[in-house]
């Protein structure tokens with residue numbers, strides 16, 4: 393229990409002093425919680441001795457009021473120190489996690505891990521945020537309360553103190569068992585929750601397909617299975633833990649009975665006065681309040697601990713650029729030197745070597761699955777190559793931090809992702825410090841200004857998730873404006889052809905032309921026009937380069953490119969008659 397509290401203190405870093413100060417203050421609070429016992433003893437004493445005068449009652453009342461005020465004062469200081477701290481702490485942990493995720497290889501973001509990351513951010517951290525400080529405060533004040541009670545009883549009746557200590561020992565053993573079981577079950581439950589999150593993400597992502605194929609059958613879908621499994625796990629966890637929790641509580645019932653019997657026996661044996669005996673009887677239930685509070689915190693702390701374990705497990709994943717340096721490049725030639733790469737076990741790129749000269753257009757062509765996107769992903773270091781090296785301006789990109797590398801690269805994908813934010817902010821993502829005027833200027837160049845101005849709220853229009861409220865061509869142009877604003881010297885571009893009508897295609901082409909001027913452009917080419925204009929064309933097949941040259945050179949020699957060219961030319965000459 394204390395180790396979870398300790399973990400939260402460690403996580404709080406520089407702010408940890410606030411928790412430590414609150415611990416010290418809770419000792420004082422504990423003293424003022426226990427102090428009324430002495431006052432009540434005094435009250436019982438004067439009643440038994442028939443000295444309960446009005447003046448004595450007023451005296452007791454005033455002292456009690458002061459004790460309550462002191463207790464409230466310490467509680468106020470504790471709350472002030474701890475208040476809002478969990479939110480500050482976990483807000484910075486979220487930012488840390490975000491920074492960390494940026495530096496993980498894309499391979500980490502498999503469906504399973506996405507479920508895990510989502511439930512860590514949305515459930516585990518939120519849980520720790522809501523309960524973390526409360527749990528730390530309760531655990532600490534419970535231990536302080538237990539220690540004060542045992543010490544106090546040592547002065548009044550050592551036998552009662554002994555019973556309290558024995559109950560503390562045996563209940564701690566039960567609590568330890570409970571904690572162990574609870575930790576194991578919490579992990580199972582949270583893993584089940586991560587699976588459920590993954591199934592929900594999958595379901596929501598595939599909702600279009602599910603609807604269009606009308607396959608909403610009951611009982612056999614992944615999501616239903618995930619709900620059923622999670623329900624079964626939760627019920628099992630509840631059942632498994634309730635037995636142990638009950639036995640923990642039985643010790644206190646036994647403890648209360650033993651304390652009452654001991655107090656009465658000690659009074660009869662004249663070991664203690666009547667006033668002490670009455671006081672012990674009055675407070676026999678109260679003595680175990682701190683123990684019970686610890687028990688009720690146990691499950692909460694275990695859930696929190698399992699959550700923090702999962703958070704730590706993500707933080708422990710090695711960053712792709714752990715040894716990287718922030719290097720400023722002054723030349724943007726890209727060289728692949730005997731590069732081989734596999735996503736999992738299967739090789740996708742086989743011993744590939746080529747050069748992409750700076751400020752030139754290099755087009756990658758090849759059949760679907762030949763490895764074109766993989767080449768661009770490797771340049772941006774979404775994954776690291778397993779063999780060989782990729783250098784930019786003579787620097788191996790593995791020596792660079794991801795940030796210093798990506799500063800030089802803009803990427804425009806076919807599937808544009810827009811954030812659920814205004815158009816202005818979506819474009820500003822390319823360069824966060826850009827002014828509105830600069831954004832408007834690039835939007836004009838990227839041919840988006842007109843359609844943005846036609847929207848009811850112009851640049852302040854909020855884009856639906858993934859930009860669902862905009863057409864494919866409009867989203868592409870926003871992505872181009874974003875890349876243009878970034879003004880990086882290297883552009884990796886996956887040309888959009890599908891779903892774009894000829895008018896839009898023309899506009900997008902103009903936007904792209906404005907984007908790529910004077911840049912090192914690597915283009916996954918689908919259109920004849922771009923292929924023909926490229927300074928260099930790299931033809932790929934099954935992860936190998938089979939041809940390389942410019943258009944003129946390649947159509948003069950037999951090979952896949954010529955075949956590809958002939959097929960494309962034929963396709964573009966087709967007419968609907």
Ligand SMILES: Nc1ncnc2c1ncn2[C@@H]1O[C@H](COP(=O)(O)OP(=O)(O)OP(=O)(O)O)[C@@H](O)[C@H]1O
Nearest residue numbers: 735736740758759760761762763764765766767916
């Ligand atoms: N994230 C991934 N995990 C595992 N395998 C992948 C992943 N991405 C691509 N692949 C595999 O790597 C190979 C090359 O894929 P890549 O996307 O680079 O080809 P491509 O030429 O760009 O194809 P397309 O033109 O269809 O986009 C394919 O066999 C593909 O199935």
